[in-house]
Amino acid sequence: MKFNKKRAAGSAKINTASLPDIVFMLLFFFMVATTMREVTIKVKNSTPSASEVEKLTKKNLVSYIYVGAPVSALQDEFGTATRLQLNDAFKSKDDVRAFVETERNKLYEDDKAKMIVSIKADRDVKMGIITDVKQELRKANALKLTYSTRKKAADDKGDLN
């Protein structure tokens, strides 16, 4: 019996016919599992972690308010003081009500009462500005609020401070 058959001179061709299928599968996975980036975040945004978190399932009901110091690339222009970001621009707390109104008008009539505002604040922010935002939200009658946090294990009892 002859074991070593004569090989063809060139290297053997790999069949790549299924490669598009594999890549399409990956593509669909990412299309389903991810969400579109809607705004460019201009403030530092490392949210604190907490264990008692709830997931926000209905993305379309949620409006985001970003709070934090401007990112280092923008600090020359805007300084290092804590800023409020609504959509794509730095705003003051007086604009919160108008922002809530426009966001609410984007929703269907049935969903307007279910609107949720999510505050994405940096962990180094002071409570003063958060309180101001909360008061504005109360005035705008947007009473469902979540503090965006990362998940951590339930038995972690905070930091020792």
Next chain:
Amino acid sequence: MARKSRETPEINAGSMADIAFLLLIFFLVTTTMDSDSGISIKLPPWEDKPQENETKYKARNVLEVLVNSNNQLLVEGELLKVNQLRDKTKKFITNYGADENLSVSPDKAIVSLKNDRATSYKTYIDVQNELKAAYREVREAYSLSKYGRKYDQLNPTQEEEVQNKFPQKISEAEPETIGKE
């Protein structure tokens, strides 16, 4: 003239993978993976005139939690660390009138949270988290002893019963401005 073959000519699919890769990379760049999660609270409706209804509640039914500008915690006049707050709150809720300084019954218990404008957001979240955790653990223990099941496995009527037994009343007072922001 040459006869046309019956079979349809093959389409060259060699570039299909390239096209798909291009799309894939586009989606990788423009989308984010993080699912959003957070601590949910409900704000009280806005009132033009702040009401003084603190006096309606007996002092023993209110757990006063103060956070100052140095992120220190004062619970019922006692300096505590954040990691002690959970046990303190649980003791306060599940007192059932035993200790005369703590709550009469769980449904009358109110946690009053007051912070300074210079309190750091992280500390505030830690405190909120501990209070929520205390309520969750109390509800968990109750549903295990009564129904033999975890709280999130109860049916809706049972869940409502547990919620009514231990309503989560966390009231937030207007913050003071003592520390520098």
